[in-house]
Amino acid sequence: MEEATKHLHDTIPTAQTYMVDSDLKLPNIPHHGRPVTLATDFTIDKENMPHNYDLLNLHLHGLEVETHLFHPQGTSKSDAPWISLDVDECYCYRFRLPTTHPTGTYYYHPHRHGATGMQTWNGMWGPFLVTGGLDDDLADMTKNNTPxxxxxxxxxxxxxxxxxxxxxxxxxxxxxxxxxxxxxxxxxxxxxxxxxxxxxxxxxxxxxxxxxxxxxxxxxxxxxxxxxxxxxxxxxxxxxxxxxxxxxxxxxxxxxxxxxxxxxxxxxxxxxxxxxxxxxxxxxxxxxxxxxxxxxxxxxxxxxGQEFVLSTDMEFAKNERGSNEADITDVEIMGQGRIDFAMNTDVRILPFEQYVIDNKSYNVNRIDQMAQRLQVEEWVITNSQPTVHPLHIHVNPFQVKEVRTALENQIEFTDYITDTSTPMNRWRDTAIVPPYGSLRIWTRYAARAYGKTVFHCHFEAHSDTGMMSNLMITRHDTDKTSGADESTRTKS
Ligand SMILES: [Cu+2]
The missing domain is CATH 2.60.40.420 (Cupredoxins -  blue copper proteins)
Structure with a gap:
């Protein structure tokens, strides 16, 4: 069946991709419902044009494990390539789930830059459940006659x-x-x-x-x-x-x-x-x-068609295997970062629009942010445009401290989106960067995770077209590149 195998990743979409009619000289694409005429001398940002449709890798979303996007797994090389599986290839990942890992609902999906959007909106993702905690609380409830x-x-x-x-x-x-x-x-x-x-x-x-x-x-x-x-x-x-x-x-x-x-x-x-x-x-x-x-x-x-047992006085997580990570206090903050999410509309560059972080499209070889294990930082992520972006940071959760939008009272559910009080200091792995607004978070880099990883917008079409940054987490006191390079890549 060799000849039937179609390698979609060999084809990077071209200007033709944008054609509404066949007149190559006047590529027209709609932007917020209005036609936009691209410049005739445009350049193509190949890395951020969706491509690699049949290349794969694995991301364990929200799980507090080792870094796992770049080869070899756990690498600290700044120019390390994506882990990338072609047809008939396999990759050996090694993960250790700490015994104190929080319990609940997580998920997995592919994360190969350029292909994630198409793969996930066609359904390539699934749940990953860490059991214990609430499961045990509810089992106790069942024992007490409320199944x-x-x-x-x-x-x-x-x-x-x-x-x-x-x-x-x-x-x-x-x-x-x-x-x-x-x-x-x-x-x-x-x-x-x-x-x-x-x-x-x-x-x-x-x-x-x-x-x-x-x-x-x-x-x-x-x-x-x-x-x-x-x-x-x-x-x-x-x-x-x-x-x-x-x-x-x-x-x-x-x-x-x-x-x-x-x-x-x-x-x-x-x-x-x-x-x-x-x-x-x-x-x-x-x-x-x-x-x-x-x-x-x-x-x-x-x-x-019994008795109502749910109330806000009930205690949960009493069976949590490990204690949840202690909340960060302001005296711990050692550094501050400011990051801007934006959508550019340069008619001389494809893909159009360009989704950027700090006005830069993604580059696999460029480290955009450095952090150190055990360091505690505050980040403010700003968005001065009408679009919404969900920020996701890999392998380290963060506490949501503040969500602001100038559209207060103008969009529905603003109350829900900006409410960080129930509960206060909620730990999350993904949070909203609202339109005309900002997100302020606190994060503590864990001892277990170091090496090259990413943060990005979780609207995958945005990250595939550039809205992603590389984050290098260095080991404590040792800045030099090294990696836990035990992974192997084999042809099967
Ligand atoms: Cu986005």
Whole structure:
């Protein structure tokens, strides 16, 4: 079957990718709905044009493990290349999950620069659960006569075009015709607008029905597996529209000591939220994304007819195997960083638009930020434009200290987005950099992780087209390059 193997990574999209008509001299592309004429003497930034579609590697998102993106795994060489698997190749990764690792919902996805967007919006990602903690709390609850259901709720923004609705798309999938899937070339021509329909799939199904009864507690593991959209979640009675309170007991793979009640949840791409619900009255309820403007419909759940046990006085994480990392105090801060996320619109450069950090597109050989193990830093990430970007930093979590936007009271859910008080100092691996605003975080570089890694926007089309930076974490007192180079790459 050798001749049937199609190597997609040999083809880097060209100016042709951008053509709306066949007139090469006047490439027209829409920008915020208006046509833009590219310069005739444009240059192509090949590294940041989506490509390498059939090359792969592995990222364990949010897990507090060793660095693992560049070859050899754990390398401290500034020009180390991406770990990159071609067809029929395999790579031996070594990870040690500390016995004190927080417990909860994580996930994995490929992270090869240039291909991540297309691979993930076509569905190449999955959950990674670290057990213990809340699992044990809920097992105790079950022993005390309140049975619980562990319900995944993994949301995915399947990108579809040339299909009028979800049914038509499913029909084509069934017949093996995948032509409705949006590929990167389509995306480049028209950004997200090319996807005529973005269906929110839940656990890989469209509007699945979930069941529970009123004697049960449901633990819902919300995971926003969207590659370039936010996810939302609200549960209400289908007829009366009465909202079911959500007991939010953890975020991004960490369980808190108590629950906080919420009416709805807004998740940025790649974020996770742990929710407990209990339904007092039997009936049909619907889970929706809480805004018609920002979001579309999701799923339905049924409950049939005990005592309400959930409260914000309940204690959780008492069974956590290790203590959660101590909160950072301001006297620990040793350094400060300021980073700017932006979208440039230079008509002489492809890809158009250019997604940049500190006005630079990604360069695999350039170290943009240096840090040292055990160092504690404050970072402020700014965004002076109307776009939203989810910041993700690899292998080290951070505490969200402040989220600001000049659009206060002008966009929906600003209250939720800017609220850092419930709980205060929330540890996350991904956080929103809002439009016309900023994100302020505190981070402590762990002893376990060092070497070359990255931070980036988790809208993968943005990171594939440049919005990513290399971060070098040096070992304490030894700045020189060295690596835990035990990994091997083999042909299988
Ligand atoms: Cu972005």
């Amino acid at each position: 619980h259901i562990d319900q995944p709720f993994f949301m995915w923004d399947a990108h579809v075009h040339r299909a009028k609705n979800h049914t038509e798309w499913e029909g084509r999938r069934g017949s093996g015709d995948e032509s409705t899937l949006v590929e990167t070339d389509d995306f480049l021509r028209n950004q997200a607008g090319q996807a005529e329909h973005i269906f929110v799939m839940v656990n890989n199904e469209f509007q699945p029905t979930l069941s529970m009864n009123t004697s049960q507690v449901m633990r819902i593991r919300l995971l926003c597996g969207a590659s370039e959209n936010m996810c939302g979640f609200r549960l209400r009675h289908t007829q009366s529209k009465v909202i079911v309170p959500l007991y939010n007991v953890g975020s991004d793979g960490r369980t808190w000591a108590r629950a906080y009640t919420k009416q709805y949840m807004i998740l940025m791409a790649s974020q996770r939220e742990e929710i407990l619900i209990q339904i007092a009255e039997a009936g049909l309820y619907e889970a929706t994304r809480p805004s018609a403007r920002l979001f579309g419909g999701c799923t339905k759940s049924r409950a049939n």
